[in-house]
Amino acid sequence: MASVLKHTQCPACGHRHHFCFLGPVLVPGRAYEFICPENAKKAILRPTSAGEAVKVPPQGAIALDERTTQGGEESGHPKPSPSAEGKSGPMQEVLPEIKDLAMKVGGIDRLDEVVKTVKEMNK
Numbered sequence: 493m494a495s496v497l498k499h500t501q502c503p504a505c506g507h508r509h510h511f512c513f514l515g516p517v518l519v520p521g522r523a524y525e526f527i528c529p530e531n532a533k534k535a536i537l538r539p540t541s542a543g544e545a546v547k548v549p550p551q552g553a554i555a556l557d558e559r560t561t562q563g564g565e566e567s568g569h570p571k572p573s574p575s576a577e578g579k580s581g582p583m584q585e586v587l588p589e590i591k592d593l594a595m596k597v598g599g600i601d602r603l604d605e606v607v608k609t610v611k612e613m614n615k
C-alpha cells in the first residue's frame with residue numbers, strides 16, 4: 493500500500509504537487525526527502541497528515557524518501573555525530589586552560605616565550 497499526499501505545497505518551489513510514499517506508513521511530522529521536479533532541488537517535506545492510502549500512486553507523484561541517516565532528526569533536536577564531537581572535543585577542553593596559562597604568565601606572547609624556554613630546558 494502506498495500513501496499519497498495530494499495537492500501538497502512543495503517547500504522547494506512553493507507549488508503544489510502530489511507526493512507519494514511507497515513505504516508501509518507515512519508518519520505525520522516526520523522528515524521525508526524528495527527532489528522537486530520543477531527546480532530539481534532536494535528538499536524535506538514534513539507531512540501534516542498520513543495521506544491517503546492507495547494501491548497505485550497517481551501519475552507524476554513525487555516519491556518521498558524516508559530519512560534513515562539521521563536518527564535525531566525526528567525529535568527536532570539533531571545530535572552532533574560522535575565523529576564531529578571527537579574532533580572538536582579535545583581542543584575545546586584544552587583552549588580555556590591555555591588561555592588561563594597565558595593570563596598567568598602575562599599574555600599569549602609571553603606564553604610563547606615560556607613554551608620556547610620549556611623546550612630549551614627539555615633539550
Ligand SMILES: [Zn+2]
Pocket residue numbers: 502503504505506507509528529530531
Ligand atoms: Zn516543487
